[in-house]
Amino acid sequence: MYYDKKRAIKGEWRIKEKTLFNIALIGGSAGIMLGCKRFRHKTHHKSFKYGIPSIIILQIASVIFTIYYF
Numbered sequence: 001m002y003y004d005k006k007r008a009i010k011g012e013w014r015i016k017e018k019t020l021f022n023i024a025l026i027g028g029s030a031g032i033m034l035g036c037k038r039f040r041h042k043t044h045h046k047s048f049k050y051g052i053p054s055i056i057i058l059q060i061a062s063v064i065f066t067i068y069y070f
Contacts, residue, residue: 002035002041008041024051024052032052033056
């Protein structure tokens, strides 16, 4: 998020939102969310405001399911 924020300020090429969501899906959701809040980046995008917390909830639920049933 820091890298994307700096590039946004400079008006340079940015990281695609799809890439950021893929990072979140493979386990980086907490880092993405913390980065959004820390660097105040993409905080008004509804997809990040609601999507990243949703991914975190699904990841927590899948870990609990895995622990409980296996």
